[in-house]
Amino acid sequence: MKNIVLIGFMGVGKGSVARAMMKHSKMVVLDTDDIIESLENRTVKKIFADKGEEYFRALERKIGRWLRKEVTGTIISTGGGFFKVPALKKIGTVVLLNTSFETIHTRIVEHPNGIKKLKKRPLFANIEKAKSLYDERQQQYLKVADIVIDVTDKDFDTIAKEILKKVKK
Ligand code: S3P
Numbered sequence: 001m002k003n004i005v006l007i008g009f010m011g012v013g014k015g016s017v018a019r020a021m022m023k024h025s026k027m028v029v030l031d032t033d034d035i036i037e038s039l040e041n042r043t044v045k046k047i048f049a050d051k052g053e054e055y056f057r058a059l060e061r062k063i064g065r066w067l068r069k070e071v072t073g074t075i076i077s078t079g080g081g082f083f084k085v086p087a088l089k090k091i092g093t094v095v096l097l098n099t100s101f102e103t104i105h106t107r108i109v110e111h112p113n114g115i116k117k118l119k120k121r122p123l124f125a126n127i128e129k130a131k132s133l134y135d136e137r138q139q140q141y142l143k144v145a146d147i148v149i150d151v152t153d154k155d156f157d158t159i160a161k162e163i164l165k166k167v168k169k
Contacts, residue, residue, distance in 0.1 A: 001072055001073035002072070002073070002092045002093055003067070003071060003072060003073065003074050003075070003076050003091055003092025003093070004021070004027070004074075004075050004076065004092055004093050004095055004163065004167055005076045005078060005088065005091050005092045005093065005094045005095065006018055006075070006076065006077050006078060006095050006097060006163075007078055007080075007082065007083040007088075007094060007095070007096050007097070007141060007144070007145065008080065008096055008097035008098060008141065008151075009080050009101070009104060009134055009137065009141075010079075010080040010104070010121050010123065010124050010130070011104045011105075011107065011108045011117065011121070011124070012080075012097045012098070012099060012104055012151060013097060013107075013151060013156060013159070014077045014078065014097055015031060015077050016156045017077075017097060017151075017156050017159050017160055017163070018031065018075050018076075018077035019156075020156040020157050020159065020160035021075050021160040021163060021164060022075060023157075023160070024157070024160050024161055024164055025075075025164055027073060027074060027075045028074055028075065029074070029075045029076075029077060030067075030071065030074055030075070030076050030077070031076075031077040031078075032060060032063050032067075032076065032077070032078045032079055032082050033078075033079045035063050036056070036059045036060070036063060036079075039059065040059070043120070044056065044079070044120070044121075044122070045119070045120055045121075045122055047059075048122040049122070057081065057084075060079065060081065060082050060084075060085055061085050061086065063082075063085075064082070064085030064086065064087070064088070064091065067091045068087060068090050068091050071091075074092075076091065076092065080123070080137075081123075083140070083141060083144050084140075088144055089144070089146070093146050093147065093167055094144055094145050094146045094147070095145065095146065095147045095148075095149060095163055095166075095167070096141050096142065096144075096145035096147070096148045096149065097149055097151045097159070098141070098142075098148050098149065098150055098151065099150065099151050099152045100152070101130075101131050101134040101135075103152055104134075105127070105130075108124075147163070147166050147167070149162055149163060149166075
């Protein structure tokens with residue numbers, strides 16, 4: 001059985017949607033940032049600060065190769081830049097969670113843990129820079145996605161069921 005790879009911008013809800021999908025299917029979830037953090041025994045934020053972004057990207061590529069070779073039938077939640085690993089589509093069906101930058105930003109800011117969520121994400125430290133990264137990536141996300149899900153104003157369970165239905169077709 002093919003993996004389902006969730007991609008999309010920081011804060012769009014990949015992790016929460018992946019967990020909701022696990023509830024509504026027999027599949028289990030792996031998260032690329034979690035794998036990297038346990039591999040390195042430190043947070044993504046700390047990896048960026050200590051070793052720089054390119055070091056982190058190399059780890060993403062390493063995890064990408066491992067997923068392609070060793071993992072099947074799994075829901076894979078990814079970091080916002082993971083979609084750039086070579087041969088992404090060979091890992092599984094690529095599902096883009098899509099919404100506007102404004103929606104993502106409002107959701108993070110209004111979340112009870114919002115400040116913590118922002119602090120965790122080095123590339124979200126500066127709003128203008130995050131917005132231009134969003135603009136730069138939008139076309140690239142759409143290009144690589146097999147399935148695009150508009151997540152605006154939908155709860156995680158609804159999104160999860162929509163994905164599972166579309167993937168089965
Ligand atoms: C990144 C997104 C983050 C994390 C890292 C880089 C990106 O994951 O992998 O900070 O390049 O968009 P989330 O999308 O889960 O925030």
